[in-house]
Amino acid sequence: MGVTQVQARVSGEKDTREYTFLIDTGATYMALPMEEIEALGLEPTGASLKLMSATGLVEVDTFFARGELMGSRFAGLAVPASTCLIGYELLENLRFRVNPVNQVIERVPDDEFHPPFLL
Secondary structure, rough: OOOOOOEEEOOOOOOOEEEEEEEEEOOEEEOHHHHHHHHOOOOOEEEEEEEEEEHHHHEEEEEEOOOOOOEEEEEEEEEEOOOOOOOOOHHHHOEEEEEEEEEEEEEEEOOOOOOOOOO
């Protein structure tokens, strides 16, 4: 399938920075290294999540993140991880999908059904 990466900007109370994110459709949330979460000044949500990782079940704190991905502004959860990655929640909320042939993300046309489906 290859590796898909994208540039995105993340803003916190202290700073705004641009990162190269790995697109990980097997992950749920956006993730940043803890030192970047602290440097940006991302606000803790006060909640933690239990997530399955490559090393097993882990409990992580969650943070509010704002930013911009390919011209689309977002707000959502971020969790600490060893690398910068974007999971499916942010992709689907902004209506992006991965094109595995070109190894890029692309917008889903407005007239095309795409998760999350509203019932």
